[in-house]
Amino acid sequence: MNGKHIAKLGLVGADIGLALTAANLREDAGLSSDDILSELAGVQASPASYGEGVYAALAASLLARQAKDELHAQDALRPEPLGYRVWGRELIEPGALAQMNTAMRLPISRVGALMPDAHVGYGLPIGGVLATENAVIPYGVGVDIGCSMRLSVYAAPAASLDTRGAVGLLQKHTRFGAGVGWDRRERLHHDVLDDPAWDAQPLLRHLHDKAVSQLGTSGSGNHFAEFGTFTLPAAQDGLEPGIYLALLTHSGSRGFGAQVAGHFTRLAESLHPQLDPSAKKLAWLDLDTQEGQDYWQAMTLSGEYALANHEQIHGRMAKALGETPALSVSNSHNLAWKQVVGGREYIVHRKGATPAASGQLGLIPGSMADPAYLVRGRGQPDSLESASHGAGRQMGRKAAEKAIAKADWKAYLNERHVTLLGGGIDEAPQAYKRVEEVIAAQTDLVEVLGQFQPQVVRMDAGSEDI
């Protein structure tokens, strides 16, 4: 009796050693090689019936291997990605298409689409829309859960707030930077802080204090608060055509949402150890598990928290201006929704994509010095009723710091009479695709209703200073 006999049975790895050990004991007990081999075949065929005795260790190892193989089979990627439509393909880098292809190979994926602002992200590309069946992918939503836009249009002429006034308001009523919150005495309350969901999970309870301090702040990266002129060519929601003063903000769920995203993507990865490495960051949570339900609850709360951030920023500003907005629009662009697609309910992930159901209003910003658009969705089915969430990056942050001359950046702002508070060269307009081209690539997804031109922009100071 030796390893070759055992290997012939199809045993692999550590199981061979375990089988040999057991075989030696049976040989000592007087059994023939043929008898032992037939016993081993019995263990292989039904390891669950050998919980005790000389074959117990081998049986346990076989069972563990079986479970792992089943997990692997469940998580196996399709050999080929499902088909999906791409808007503005000529504007999209190959890496983003490769990431979308991987996403469309997941066993849980059903329908997908790529928006014209798409670029590479963690897991699902930014600008990716993905419908899955009964499962949610934390990195299909993104790190900044609930990242969103809000526009307030005031029934006041664009010239009624000068640059100096706008700078003062932005400095007084907005807060930027990683880790930054409002001082205790400056904080405002919001009902979102009383949501019972905060008490439903230890993680959420733990993050409540941070959420309290950061409510009504704007964070870092591409987040902004800006005053500008809003041009409305045709009446909308009772607002007459005209050129108005307006406030546009881009903010998310801050440290709270980031910690939720990190926690649940690590959890998802740990639950899918057999997932192909190329799809590691696309690990999902089944919605019929406790983990999936917990993520859904935390994600929903993060989304509401992010919208509350905007409400507070706009509320502070409206009070300071003494104006009530004549038109208010907001939308989340990093979130998952339950949505009926072709008669079936799927989980639709939009990671940097604007919901664009028929008639639904949304906001698509360009850059710190380029126009933002008020749009109305056309409910295009192949896009899963979506549109781009912005212009999309043309180059990464490090590439932008190398490639863009500071003088060119400043000239771009000067030509458009944009005053910038904070803001790094990694967010320069030249780092983004031309938003006009991105809008032109999705005329079948959204109709443009109005245009916002930034004039005084506040962003996080970042690594560079203008």
Add this chain to the structure above:
DNA sequence: ATGTGC
């Protein structure tokens, strides 16, 4: 995206 990090 975030006062972080396989």
